[in-house]
Amino acid sequence: MATTTQVRVRGRPAHTRGPTYLSYTPDGTKLITVGSNNTVRVYRTGFDGEPTNIDECPEQNAGVSSADNFFVLGSEDGNISKFSLETMAFEKYLTRCSLPIRDVVLSPNGEWCAVSSDELAVKVIKVKETSSVIALREQPKSAKHISFDPSGKYITLSCTDGLVYVYSLEDDVPDLVRRIDGLIRGVETEDEVCTKVVWHPDGRAFAAPTAMRNIQVISKNDWENQRCFVNGHLSDITALAWSPNGAMLVSAGKDKKVVLWETKTQKILTTYDYPNVMDIAWHPSKNLLSFTNTEGEVYIYNDFVTAEHAHLVKLPLQPAPFIHDPLSEISANRRPIANGLKDFATRPRRDSLNSLDDILNEGIMGEDDDFVVDDDGAGYALGLNGNGKRPNGDINSYSAPLSKRRPQTSWEPQYHEAFQPGSTPWRGNRKYLSLNLIGFVWTVDQDTHNTVTVEFYDHEFHRDFHFTDTFLYDKACLNDNGTLFSCPAHDDVPATIFYRPHETWTARADWRTQLPKGEDVTAISLSDSFVTVTTTANYVRIYTLFGIPYRVYRQKSSPAVTCASWRDYVLTLGNGPVGADGNTKLLYTIQNIKRDEICQSEDVVALPDGETLKSVFFSDNGDPCIYDSTGTLLxxxxxxxxxxxxxxxxxxxxxxxxxxSGRKTESYFPIAVADNKFHCIILKGGDQYPYFPRPLLSEFDFEIPLSAKRASNNRDADDEDEDGREEDELKKLEGQFVLKSVLTAQHQDLVDFTKSTHTQRSALARMEVEIDKTLLQMMAVECREGEERGMRALEMVSLLRDRTGRMIEAAGKVAERYGRTVLGEKIREVGELLLGGGDMEED
Structure with missing residues (x-):
C-alpha cells in the first residue's frame, strides 16, 4: 500500500527564482544545475560542501544535458553552449537558433546534441563537428521536448500540436517512422506542463504523460499502448523519469506530489510532498534522486527509495511494462510440456453417458481464431537466389509450351541451393545467424571483424553473451545445451566448427575443429546428443557434444541442401534427379545415429513443381516438419x-x-512447431526476412486445408443463413477430426517406437477419446440436417475408435435426441456386431 513519507529533505538554493534544470553525468560523479541566472552549479556526488560555480554563463536557461567530461546548455537567447567539466569553463557554441531554446539533449554516446526551440525544425548537431547538422522538419509545430532512445537510433519529439513524432537516425537522412496521436496533450512551449517522452532503459518502450494525468507506456515495436500508471496525480504532471534499471518510475505534478511507482505492477510505492518540481534526475547507480523546482532550488535526496523497497534499486535491468510482454510469454512457453499434450493431460476425464451435452457442446463455435503474439523459434530461413531457389538460370522458359520456348544454347538442371535453417541473409552490415524458441544469434560486420551476440528469452536459465568474432562465423545453432557456430574458409584458415556449451563443471569445455582444406560447410544442426555438419564435399560429419568425431559418411543426394536434428535422429536433404519441370527433386534421409538405423532413405520431399523449401526442423515432439514457398507447413x-x-x-x-479480406499483404518466417502450434514471424509487405529491431513472434493453430470457406453474402432468408452456419460448423468439426487423427497417429508412433512412459500412453488414450467426441459432434450436426443424412451419420459411427461400447451408446443417444429412429436401430446393430466380436470390414 502506498505511503506518504513525512521526512523532508531541505532544498538547496541554487539559482534565482524561475525554472531550474539538472543533469547527472553518466558516471554519476557530478550533478549540473542551470536556472534563470547566469551561473551554472556543479555538485560532486557524496560531497556536502559548496558546489563549483561556473560564472558568466547565459541567463534564462531552458535545459542542460551532460556527458562525463562536458555538458551543454540551451538558453532563451537561442544559443547552445558547451562547457568543459575538466576546466570548468566555456568551450564553444554548438549552434544558434533565432528563437528561444526549449530543450537540449545529448545522445547516449555523447556524440550528438539535439536542440528544440520555438522554430519548427529540430537540429541534431555533431558535438565534435558542429558543421555536421541533421534537421528534423516533418512536424508542423515546434517541439517542446526531445529525447533519445537508449540506443541513440531513435529520437522522439513532443510537439505543441499534441503529437509525438518518432524519427529514425540510423541512416544519413532521418526517417519519420511514426506520428503518435492521442498520447500527449497540446501545450505551449512556455507552459510548465510536461509532455516529455521518457524511454525505458531496456529500449523497448517509452512513457509519456497524458491529458488524463496518467502515464502511458508505448511499445517501440508496434507503437501500441501498453501498461498505464494511473491515479497518481490530481493535477498536470510536470516531470518524470525511469530509474536506471527500469524497475521504478518517479513523477511530479502540480498537485505538489512526487510519486514513486513500481514498474512491474504500476503500483504507487511512496508519495512525497514537494511543490513546483520542474525536473528530475536519478543517480546512475545509487539510491539517490535529485530534482529542481521553480524557486531555483535543488533537492539532493539520498536514500530516496525507502528501506522497504530499496531492493528494487539493486535489481538488474528490468523489462518495460507490457500488457503481453513477448519476452515473458516466450519464457513461459520456452520448454514444451511433455509430448505437447498439456491440454489432454490436465482435462478432466468424462464418461460418455454422463457428459453427452459436454461432448456435443464442447467449445466448437466459440473458439478464438486469432493468433497470440508470444514466442520464439526453432530455426528457418535461407539465403537463396532471387526467386528463392535454383541459382543457375531462369526456369520460366521450361514452363512454356515447347513450340514457344526461347532457344537454349545448353540445358542445365535447376538445383536447390543450400541454406541454413533459422538464418537470414546479410542486410546492410548485420544478419541473424539463428532464430528459434530458445533465443537468437546475430552478428554485425565491423569491417575487420564481426561482433556476435547471443540472447535468450528465458534469462532465468541462461545469461546473454557476446564476443568479438575474428573467424567471421556465418552459421549458428542454439539450444538449451549450447551454441554451435561455423565459418567458411578464408585466407589460409580452413572452414571451422566451434561449439560453446552454456554451462560446464570444468574450467573450459568449448571446442573448435577445422575441416580438411578445400571443404566448406553447407549447413549445421545441433541436438541434445550430436553436432551434425554437411559439407561441400558431400560429407555428413557427426560429432559428440564435446567434439569427439563420431561418424563420417558421404551423402547420396548431391549437392547437399541442409540438415536438421533431434536427439539421436539426423535428417539430411540433398538434390536428387531432375524432374519434369527442369528442377531437381529434393531427397531426404532420416537415421538414428546412435543405433545406426536408417528410418527413411533418399525419399522425395513433397514439393509442388517450381516451389522451394524455406525451412526444415523437428517439432518439440520430435516429428520432422517443412515449410515451403507456397506458405504451407507439412x-x-x-x-x-x-x-x-x-x-x-x-x-x-x-x-x-x-x-x-485481401487487404493485408504479409508472409511468414517459420520459427518452430511447438505445443501443437506454428510459431513464426509475420513479415509485412514484400519483406522476405525479419530485420532489426528483433520482431515479435506469433503463433497460429493448425488448420488442415480441406475445403474452401463459405463466402459471406447478404442473403435474407433465415433458413439459408441457418444452413450456412450448420455448414461452417460441420467443416470446422471435419477439420478437427482430421487434425486430431494426424496428431494421434504421430503420438501412436512415438509410443510404439520408443520407451514410452505411462503419461505418454495415457495421453494417447485421451487423444483417442477426443477423436470420438469430435465424431459424435459431427454426427449431431448430421442428425439435425434430417433423416436423409442418416447414412453419413452411420458412417461416422463406424469410425469411432472406442470398442467398449460407451461411445456407441452415446451415438445412439444422439440419434434418439433428434428422433432418428431408423438410425438408432442401425447404430444398435453396429454395436452388437462390435461387442459380439464381429468385424465391420469386408474381406
Whole structure:
C-alpha cells in the first residue's frame, strides 16, 4: 500500500527564482544545475560542501544535458553552449537558433546534441563537428521536448500540436517512422506542463504523460499502448523519469506530489510532498534522486527509495511494462510440456453417458481464431537466389509450351541451393545467424571483424553473451545445451566448427575443429546428443557434444541442401534427379545415429513443381516438419517405419482468416512447431526476412486445408443463413477430426517406437477419446440436417475408435435426441456386431 513519507529533505538554493534544470553525468560523479541566472552549479556526488560555480554563463536557461567530461546548455537567447567539466569553463557554441531554446539533449554516446526551440525544425548537431547538422522538419509545430532512445537510433519529439513524432537516425537522412496521436496533450512551449517522452532503459518502450494525468507506456515495436500508471496525480504532471534499471518510475505534478511507482505492477510505492518540481534526475547507480523546482532550488535526496523497497534499486535491468510482454510469454512457453499434450493431460476425464451435452457442446463455435503474439523459434530461413531457389538460370522458359520456348544454347538442371535453417541473409552490415524458441544469434560486420551476440528469452536459465568474432562465423545453432557456430574458409584458415556449451563443471569445455582444406560447410544442426555438419564435399560429419568425431559418411543426394536434428535422429536433404519441370527433386534421409538405423532413405520431399523449401526442423515432439514457398507447413507421418512416411499439411498460411479480406499483404518466417502450434514471424509487405529491431513472434493453430470457406453474402432468408452456419460448423468439426487423427497417429508412433512412459500412453488414450467426441459432434450436426443424412451419420459411427461400447451408446443417444429412429436401430446393430466380436470390414 502506498505511503506518504513525512521526512523532508531541505532544498538547496541554487539559482534565482524561475525554472531550474539538472543533469547527472553518466558516471554519476557530478550533478549540473542551470536556472534563470547566469551561473551554472556543479555538485560532486557524496560531497556536502559548496558546489563549483561556473560564472558568466547565459541567463534564462531552458535545459542542460551532460556527458562525463562536458555538458551543454540551451538558453532563451537561442544559443547552445558547451562547457568543459575538466576546466570548468566555456568551450564553444554548438549552434544558434533565432528563437528561444526549449530543450537540449545529448545522445547516449555523447556524440550528438539535439536542440528544440520555438522554430519548427529540430537540429541534431555533431558535438565534435558542429558543421555536421541533421534537421528534423516533418512536424508542423515546434517541439517542446526531445529525447533519445537508449540506443541513440531513435529520437522522439513532443510537439505543441499534441503529437509525438518518432524519427529514425540510423541512416544519413532521418526517417519519420511514426506520428503518435492521442498520447500527449497540446501545450505551449512556455507552459510548465510536461509532455516529455521518457524511454525505458531496456529500449523497448517509452512513457509519456497524458491529458488524463496518467502515464502511458508505448511499445517501440508496434507503437501500441501498453501498461498505464494511473491515479497518481490530481493535477498536470510536470516531470518524470525511469530509474536506471527500469524497475521504478518517479513523477511530479502540480498537485505538489512526487510519486514513486513500481514498474512491474504500476503500483504507487511512496508519495512525497514537494511543490513546483520542474525536473528530475536519478543517480546512475545509487539510491539517490535529485530534482529542481521553480524557486531555483535543488533537492539532493539520498536514500530516496525507502528501506522497504530499496531492493528494487539493486535489481538488474528490468523489462518495460507490457500488457503481453513477448519476452515473458516466450519464457513461459520456452520448454514444451511433455509430448505437447498439456491440454489432454490436465482435462478432466468424462464418461460418455454422463457428459453427452459436454461432448456435443464442447467449445466448437466459440473458439478464438486469432493468433497470440508470444514466442520464439526453432530455426528457418535461407539465403537463396532471387526467386528463392535454383541459382543457375531462369526456369520460366521450361514452363512454356515447347513450340514457344526461347532457344537454349545448353540445358542445365535447376538445383536447390543450400541454406541454413533459422538464418537470414546479410542486410546492410548485420544478419541473424539463428532464430528459434530458445533465443537468437546475430552478428554485425565491423569491417575487420564481426561482433556476435547471443540472447535468450528465458534469462532465468541462461545469461546473454557476446564476443568479438575474428573467424567471421556465418552459421549458428542454439539450444538449451549450447551454441554451435561455423565459418567458411578464408585466407589460409580452413572452414571451422566451434561449439560453446552454456554451462560446464570444468574450467573450459568449448571446442573448435577445422575441416580438411578445400571443404566448406553447407549447413549445421545441433541436438541434445550430436553436432551434425554437411559439407561441400558431400560429407555428413557427426560429432559428440564435446567434439569427439563420431561418424563420417558421404551423402547420396548431391549437392547437399541442409540438415536438421533431434536427439539421436539426423535428417539430411540433398538434390536428387531432375524432374519434369527442369528442377531437381529434393531427397531426404532420416537415421538414428546412435543405433545406426536408417528410418527413411533418399525419399522425395513433397514439393509442388517450381516451389522451394524455406525451412526444415523437428517439432518439440520430435516429428520432422517443412515449410515451403507456397506458405504451407507439412509434417512427416509414420517416419520411423521405412517406406511408410507421408508428408501431411498442417497449415496453409494463404488460407488464414486474417488474410480473408485481401487487404493485408504479409508472409511468414517459420520459427518452430511447438505445443501443437506454428510459431513464426509475420513479415509485412514484400519483406522476405525479419530485420532489426528483433520482431515479435506469433503463433497460429493448425488448420488442415480441406475445403474452401463459405463466402459471406447478404442473403435474407433465415433458413439459408441457418444452413450456412450448420455448414461452417460441420467443416470446422471435419477439420478437427482430421487434425486430431494426424496428431494421434504421430503420438501412436512415438509410443510404439520408443520407451514410452505411462503419461505418454495415457495421453494417447485421451487423444483417442477426443477423436470420438469430435465424431459424435459431427454426427449431431448430421442428425439435425434430417433423416436423409442418416447414412453419413452411420458412417461416422463406424469410425469411432472406442470398442467398449460407451461411445456407441452415446451415438445412439444422439440419434434418439433428434428422433432418428431408423438410425438408432442401425447404430444398435453396429454395436452388437462390435461387442459380439464381429468385424465391420469386408474381406
Amino acid at each position: 509434417t512427416l507421418l509414420h517416419w520411423r517405419t521405412p517406406a511408410q512416411a507421408t508428408w501431411v499439411p498442417l497449415l496453409d498460411t494463404k488460407l488464414l482468416s486474417r488474410l480473408a
